[in-house]
Amino acid sequence: MANAMLHQTVGTLQLHGSSGIHFQGGNNSVRLVPKGFKVEVGFCKRGICSSGEKKFSVIQASASQTSVFDPVLSPSNNGTHESLKKSNEAALILIRHGESLWNEKNLFTGCVDVPLTKKGVEEAIEAGKRISNIPVDMIFTSALIRAQMTAMLAMTQHRRKKVPIIMHNENEQARVWSQIHSEDTIKQSIPVIAAWQLNERMYGELQGLNKQETADRFGKEKVHEWRRSYDIPPPNGESLEMCAERAVAYFKDEIEPQLLSGKNVMIAAHGNSLRSIIMYLDKLTSQEVISLELSTGIPMLYIFKEGKFIRRGSPIAPTEAGVYAYTRKLAQYRQKLDEMLH
Ligand SMILES: O=C(O)[C@H](O)COP(=O)(O)O
Numbered sequence: 001m002a003n004a005m006l007h008q009t010v011g012t013l014q015l016h017g018s019s020g021i022h023f024q025g026g027n028n029s030v031r032l033v034p035k036g037f038k039v040e041v042g043f044c045k046r047g048i049c050s051s052g053e054k055k056f057s058v059i060q061a062s063a064s065q066t067s068v069f070d071p072v073l074s075p076s077n078n079g080t081h082e083s084l085k086k087s088n089e090a091a092l093i094l095i096r097h098g099e100s101l102w103n104e105k106n107l108f109t110g111c112v113d114v115p116l117t118k119k120g121v122e123e124a125i126e127a128g129k130r131i132s133n134i135p136v137d138m139i140f141t142s143a144l145i146r147a148q149m150t151a152m153l154a155m156t157q158h159r160r161k162k163v164p165i166i167m168h169n170e171n172e173q174a175r176v177w178s179q180i181h182s183e184d185t186i187k188q189s190i191p192v193i194a195a196w197q198l199n200e201r202m203y204g205e206l207q208g209l210n211k212q213e214t215a216d217r218f219g220k221e222k223v224h225e226w227r228r229s230y231d232i233p234p235p236n237g238e239s240l241e242m243c244a245e246r247a248v249a250y251f252k253d254e255i256e257p258q259l260l261s262g263k264n265v266m267i268a269a270h271g272n273s274l275r276s277i278i279m280y281l282d283k284l285t286s287q288e289v290i291s292l293e294l295s296t297g298i299p300m301l302y303i304f305k306e307g308k309f310i311r312r313g314s315p316i317a318p319t320e321a322g323v324y325a326y327t328r329k330l331a332q333y334r335q336k337l338d339e340m341l342h
């Protein structure tokens with residue numbers, strides 16, 4: 001059965017998958033949740049439900065749990081929302097894609113869908129080595145190939161050897177044709193969700209132009225303003241603020257509930273869509289975010305605990321004994337991996 005992901009928001013129903021699960025909208029009663037599925041309860045962060053209402057997600061239990069029971073970090077499924085918040089520590093890894101062919105040519109890329117260079121492939125693999133001991137239960141990428149390549153290449157280095165599988169829910173046929181018919185195989189996989197909301201900011205009329213030539217033509221200050229200010233868009237493009245409106249909203253609505261339930265998440269995206277998310281995580285002002293720069297292919301680790309995001313830096317390497325980024329739970333996870341693999 002397809003990895004049915006159901007989200008009930010108060011009074012309406014979005015049904016994905018042929019699961020036949022029935023929800024009673026409005027009063028939030030959930031009925032007929034079939035065997036093998038589980039109900040996850042999260043609170044809406046914004047918009048879809050009125051404040052304080054619950055948003056139910058009914059997810060195929062085997063596809064939603066940590067693929068192999070990780071006693072250290074498995075989400076406790078029987079907690080209430082508050083106790084979930086208290087008990088769960090979840091890892092959040094952010095990675096800007098490796099160098100792309102247009103990064104190499106110093107062209108404005110935005111939403112043009114270009115692949116990685118050989119160096120970008122190497123950067124993605126190196127990033128994977130650095131996070132190879134950190135648990136990953138779900139992966140979110142943008143809809144652009146450079147971010148998806150980065151995520152898949154990085155996961156080739158992960159010691160858990162789970163298989164990242166891009167979810168195809170674009171239509172009913174895609175869902176049915178991409179079904180996995182083995183519970184064990186599902187448990188050994190990591191769902192990868194590609195979302196356009198995580199795409200790089202759309203650079204409008206600058207897309208395809210050389211950055212240096214553009215600065216020569218319009219002036220260095222103007223181009224810096226387009227590239228790094230918060231609310232000034234490039235010609236017919238998105239400002240960082242406009243990019244944040246979709247990227248941060250998606251993070252709050254789709255990714256944060258997963259972290260809240262104890263899922264460890266990796267996001268592979270872009271310089272500006274990630275700058276907008278980091279602005280939210282680190283509570284940066286529109287002034288502070290101007291100086292925020294992200295290198296290609298460098299993973300950043302956050303710990304989500306009790307509703308807060310704690311930046312833990314960039315794991316230097318899996319074997320670095322004193323990797324300051326690790327928390328006690330992450331160190332225990334790494335130890336269990338060592339035991340499992342030796
Ligand atoms: O879209 C692009 O050109 C790059 O990914 C990011 O460009 P920037 O560093 O100029 O924002």
